[in-house]
Amino acid sequence: MNSRPVPGSSSGLKKRFWTEASVTEDMGEFGVALDGRPVRLPGGTPLRVSSRALAEALAEEWSRAGRDDVERRFGPLDLPLTRITGTMIERVAPDxxxxxxxxxxxxxxxxxxxxxxxxxxxxxxxxxxxxxxxxxxxxxxxxxxxxxxxxxxxxxxxxxxxxxxxxxxxxxxxxxxxxxxxxxxxxxxxxxxxxxxxxxxxxxxxxxxxxxxxxxxxxxxxxxxxxxxxxxxxxxxxxxxxxxxxxx
Known part of the structure; x- marks a missing residue:
């Protein structure tokens, strides 16, 4: 299954490419899928957390991102929880x-x-x-x-x-x-x-x-x-x- 990466930290906006964001569960961990495709972080790591409440908030964040923009654009500022989650997974946990x-x-x-x-x-x-x-x-x-x-x-x-x-x-x-x-x-x-x-x-x-x-x-x-x-x-x-x- 193909995955979509989280946008990088650049200030450039990207165009929304999904219709629905949903929570996934696998072996007690929770992730976010965009139109069924799991989100991956910039380093390639799957976006997975142990808290369902956090996963639901992440999915809601992705659901809103770019939705109300005329050109359906979104950027890092639309995804604050995702950015902190990415830091936890790809920076804090390894070191x-x-x-x-x-x-x-x-x-x-x-x-x-x-x-x-x-x-x-x-x-x-x-x-x-x-x-x-x-x-x-x-x-x-x-x-x-x-x-x-x-x-x-x-x-x-x-x-x-x-x-x-x-x-x-x-x-x-x-x-x-x-x-x-x-x-x-x-x-x-x-x-x-x-x-x-x-x-x-x-x-x-x-x-x-x-x-x-x-x-x-x-x-x-x-x-x-x-x-x-x-x-x-x-x-x-x-x-x-x-x-x-x-x-x-």
Missing amino acids: RLHSIRTLMEYGKNDALCYWTDEGGALAERQEAELGPWLTWSATRLGADLIKTTGLMPVTQPPEALGRLEATLIATSDADLAGLGVAVPALGSLVLGLALMEGALSVDEAVSLTTLDEQVQMARWGEDSALLDRIATIAADLSDAVRFMTLAR
């Missing part, structure tokens, strides 16, 4: 260590630890809103991170970094793939882990990671570029959380 090392770079330079040195409204909000998550990191994860002000880098204690790494090692492939989207959007491994555990909502996470933008707009008025940035972060976090939830 978990690479994924963990990449995420740990955010832990070593966690944005949660870098506060303004100028005082004012931003400093007050950081103290009130970011401070509790440093405490959460210490109490829940065992990672007591050091905060700093300004742009001077701070070296985090090896013990704290070791606890963060241990948390990632114990994390599933699906959650590592979700963190691979959420953590760069947040600039923070700690906030990404809080999001993964459900200790932090998407709206709360967006607010925490855009304190600077919020303070700027409160002072100078709304800025379309900042609003677009906030919207992009919100979309990325929503996709990551939805994927991690469906994959469980």
Whole structure:
């Protein structure tokens, strides 16, 4: 049976070539078929997951892609869950260590630890809103991170970094793939882990990671570029959380 590959990561749009997307099941795993032909990922790996709920969401994503476009075109932005699933299957699963090392770079330079040195409204909000998550990191994860002000880098204690790494090692492939989207959007491994555990909502996470933008707009008025940035972060976090939830 012929298979259709998932579109690559290029920005070019492709034309919809199928009528129906459906869920398939084989030996306890679930996939997506387009007009009966199973979807394969860019590396040639079959798109198969262990969660029926995730497979149904993937099939619905493919069912919608390009459907309402006049020219029946679609692109990677139409398939966010498929993109994260592909990362899980073709990148995370074959080399978990690479994924963990990449995420740990955010832990070593966690944005949660870098506060303004100028005082004012931003400093007050950081103290009130970011401070509790440093405490959460210490109490829940065992990672007591050091905060700093300004742009001077701070070296985090090896013990704290070791606890963060241990948390990632114990994390599933699906959650590592979700963190691979959420953590760069947040600039923070700690906030990404809080999001993964459900200790932090998407709206709360967006607010925490855009304190600077919020303070700027409160002072100078709304800025379309900042609003677009906030919207992009919100979309990325929503996709990551939805994927991690469906994959469980």
